[in-house]
Amino acid sequence: MKKIMLISISLVCMNSIVYAGGDILPTVFEEEEIILPIEPYIEPIVTEVEAPVVLPEPMVVPEPVPIPVPILENLYPLGLYVGLGLTAARYDPDCGCTTDKGKVDKTAGVVARVGYDFNEYIGVEGRGIRTNWKSNGGKIKHAGLFVKPMYPVTDDINVYGLAGYAKTTTQGSKRRVNAETFAWGAGLEYDLGSDTAKEGRYDRSFDGYGDQEGGWGLFTDYERLVQKSGSPDLDTVSVGVTYDF
Numbered sequence: 001m002k003k004i005m006l007i008s009i010s011l012v013c014m015n016s017i018v019y020a021g022g023d024i025l026p027t028v029f030e031e032e033e034i035i036l037p038i039e040p041y042i043e044p045i046v047t048e049v050e051a052p053v054v055l056p057e058p059m060v061v062p063e064p065v066p067i068p069v070p071i072l073e074n075l076y077p078l079g080l081y082v083g084l085g086l087t088a089a090r091y092d093p094d095c096g097c098t099t100d101k102g103k104v105d106k107t108a109g110v111v112a113r114v115g116y117d118f119n120e121y122i123g124v125e126g127r128g129i130r131t132n133w134k135s136n137g138g139k140i141k142h143a144g145l146f147v148k149p150m151y152p153v154t155d156d157i158n159v160y161g162l163a164g165y166a167k168t169t170t171q172g173s174k175r176r177v178n179a180e181t182f183a184w185g186a187g188l189e190y191d192l193g194s195d196t197a198k199e200g201r202y203d204r205s206f207d208g209y210g211d212q213e214g215g216w217g218l219f220t221d222y223e224r225l226v227q228k229s230g231s232p233d234l235d236t237v238s239v240g241v242t243y244d245f
Contacts, residue, residue, distance in 0.1 A: 085240015152210025187221025
């Protein structure tokens with residue numbers, strides 16, 4: 001039995017060798033085509049992105065450097081002033097009403113002033129004159145109240161007028177005068193104050209002009225003591241100092 005199986009196996013093997021004989025070619029393997037799946041092309045969606053708005057930086061303005069303001073001295077003038085001076089008086093009886101025609105009497109004395117300036121253009125003044133030094137025995141007493149119009153020509157010079165009512169009496173060898181009547185005059189004031197005082201802060205807008213700020217000044221003026229028809233001429237010329245409060 002074993003022999004039969006061995007013979008059968010041998011025959012099969014030989015048959016295989018015969019079948020496989022002849023040109024023996026190497027085994028050719030066909031390349032396997034690999035097919036990869038192709039995905040469909042999808043066009044990308046481009047989304048427009050707005051560019052960010054860039055705001056300009058705010059301009060930085062430097063703060064101005066404060067300029068130091070000088071502190072002005074406070075000045076409080078009252079508008080009140082006083083004055084004192086010397087006066088020369090002339091008594092001329094040449095009025096056509098006396099036998100002393102042409103005989104002029106000249107005397108000298110003092111004048112006192114006190115007044116108030118409301119503004120740079122108007123004020124009031126009271127004044128008195130008394131002559132004690134005489135050449136022909138005549139003496140004059142005079143007191144009056146005046147309106148004082150004025151105008152500041154410069155910061156230092158002020159011109160003014162006088163118009164008012166006055167009482168005037170004379171004593172001496174000349175014709176006696178005892179009159180209460182109109183009187184008038186004109187004058188000039190000069191400021192002796194320094195410029196520093198004018199740079200202060202006044203409580204009146206017109207101070208610092210024409211001898212109207214606080215301080216010392218000079219004055220000179222002319223006055224007709226009696227302005228009346230038929231009266232003798234009574235004139236004075238005065239000079240002196242003033243002080244404005």
